[in-house]
Amino acid sequence: MQCKTLLSALLLTVFTATAAIAQDITGTWKSIDDKTGSSKAILTIHQEKNGTYTGKVVKITPRPGYTPRETCIDCPAPYTNKPILGLEVLKDLKKLNSEEYANGRILDPLTGKTYSVKAKLSSNGKRLQLRGYVGVSALERSQTWIREN
Structure with a gap:
């Protein structure tokens, strides 16, 4: 009987640890264009020493009928004329709880617009729903990022 209890406790610990890992947004993500539904770029998110999260473009995804820009032409300083590849497009995102940031x-980088952002991680940890907004969050633009394996 003790063996079953010990095994159950061990399995619960492993499951809990696995679930905790899935609830983190660090890793590689594919951004999906909210207007066309096609992939725009591959990004990595990492956690800074201060606990906030930063995301950087690591690959620009080719799309039919679209010639990708190489630099951030209409972007505000300090992004003006910087290469989009390697650009930190997500900054200072703070974790509120296991799913919300x-x-x-x-x-x-295609329009040069900056937005305040909040994000919600799906319960399985495979989708990140980002909502960019200016001023009040009722005036927002949404985008989904899909976790890359």
Whole structure:
């Protein structure tokens, strides 16, 4: 009987540890264009020493009928004329709980617009729903990122 209890406790610990790992947004993500539904770029998110999260473009995804820009032409300083590849487009995102993040900033390097951003991680940890907004969050733009394996 003790063996079953010990085994059950061990399995519960492993399951809990696995679930905790799935609830983190660090890793590689594919951004999906909210207007066309096609992939725009591959990004990596990492946690800074201060606990906030930063995301960087690591690959620009080719799309039919679209010639990708190489630099951030219409972007505000310090992003102006910087290469999009390697650009930190997500900054200062803070974890609120196991699924929700807020108070960050996100840059759309194709338009040069910056937005306040909040994000929600799906329960299985495979989708990140980002909502960029200016002023109040009722005036927002949404985008889904899909975790890359």
